[in-house]
Amino acid sequence: MLKIPDHQVAGHEAGLGNLGPLIDDSGRFYKPLQSDNRGSDEVTFYESLSTNTDIPEHIRKFFPIYYGTKIMKASTGWDHPHIVLQDLTAASLKPSVMDIKVGSRTWAPEASEAYIAKCLKKDRETTTTSLGFRLSGLKVYIGDDLGFYKPDRDYIRKTGPDDVRLLLRKFISSNPSSETETGQSPDCSSASSVYGGPNGILAQLLELKTWFEHQTIYHFFACSLLFMYDNGLALKGAGSNAEVKLIDFAHVTEGNGVIDHNFLGGLCSLIKFISDILAETNDYTGTNGQVDL
């Protein structure tokens, strides 16, 4: 019943001899515990999140449901401990998915010198330092005949600010494969239904932002925001089901009374990119030029 997820856009992929996540038919996602302390640290985070009564209910929806851990046959064929989570794309017919690693720094101050040096190098090579976030992966459903637009991961990670802006536009376009060189810009046809509106991605990001302005429980280093919507539903006129989720908690530290200014800064930068796209597409734009939800 276990299989390799269809809609993974970033992270380790399961394969012959490779540890990677698996899913089952019941909507569960099995993530192998990572080596070093990363796997156990991520379990510690999920256990803490489950029992912490200071997390508001409206914020819990941004995290995958946690079902505990399980030792099971991994993608390598060997027994391995897994974190059992909600399969976030289980309910979608044709999910378009984007993985965005948030923060202008992916390392915690208490990390080892070697780890910091490695992260800092990657943060500076990608847009993490300059934009406060980097794209880690994306796929956009185009149609049953055309399948998905899924640019190469290495290409995505090496993009500059202008490419990031373009990919954020392609994510909600019906022609994401079109090349700007040929004069065909992404049409941003789903901007208002996916990014805009009272339940859209921008509204959800603003809800998260409000929490991050106050919460001092956790600092989320190297954590990702997942943007998802269902193009299958959208094409049927049944809404886009746009969702924002937080994933990857192997480097979460305690906040100790200080807000997560690193995540919050990156989140605000991303919010500006999304607001700009909505303003440019002339949807939800008030008379003062600011985005009006």
Place this chain on the structure above:
Amino acid sequence: MLKIPDHQVAGHEAGLGNLGPLIDDSGRFYKPLQSDNRGSDEVTFYESLSTNTDIPEHIRKFFPIYYGTKIMKASTGWDHPHIVLQDLTAASLKPSVMDIKVGSRTWAPEASEAYIAKCLKKDRETTTTSLGFRLSGLKVYIGDDLGFYKPDRDYIRKTGPDDVRLLLRKFISSNPSSETETGQSPDCSSASSVYGGPNGILAQLLELKTWFEHQTIYHFFACSLLFMYDNGLALKGAGSNAEVKLIDFAHVTEGNGVIDHNFLGGLCSLIKFISDILAETNDYTGTNGQVDL
């Protein structure tokens, strides 16, 4: 008529053989152009700010007035070019002043490797990385007999998060010199008149925050927020004249369509510290425990 400023709390100090700022009786502050490109870069910034029509009027008040540059006899005795600015403390009888360098990173991505390494080391040794800001200096007026509380700069820079919280409380206390070891906590007697209220420091920081959520003109690296209030006036019951100013623009870069997520994140962290102090002193606290201006 030129003299060394009384109320400088950070930066280079003028002295025999040392270049440092000077003030005159007309309320002008003369800052010697720094070496390398820092001085000319700061002039470029002030010229740009003066002519940029995209800076809202209510934001201009956060910057010192700029009067151009002037070659004049410096504190070293030699002719040297100076930036001529408003002397921010000229109108105050007994100014209490705090200098806070904002951002979890003091280096621009395009800086040299040597400069980045130097800044990164200092950012990690201070609270810049962990809190998103560091205290660079402070002085608190106590009374005509007792003078000012002015802790050593090296002590201030080496503080941890708890010391920062304490110094932010001392800044608005009538007993800043008291030691917590003796059970004498800072009384936070001026919290509501300086940090709180519709014209207080928190309100001004929130005004700046709103601008930083949208502005993509400048990225302010290694820039400071100056908190000032007049204890002389406060003791006369004539208000505190609390003011927030932005200073030190030798490392400002162009925003190129991206918000200054580095400054904004640090600013939000500082806002949380100030809000917490107001909430703890039970002033301006609404029923939901959040600060109500």
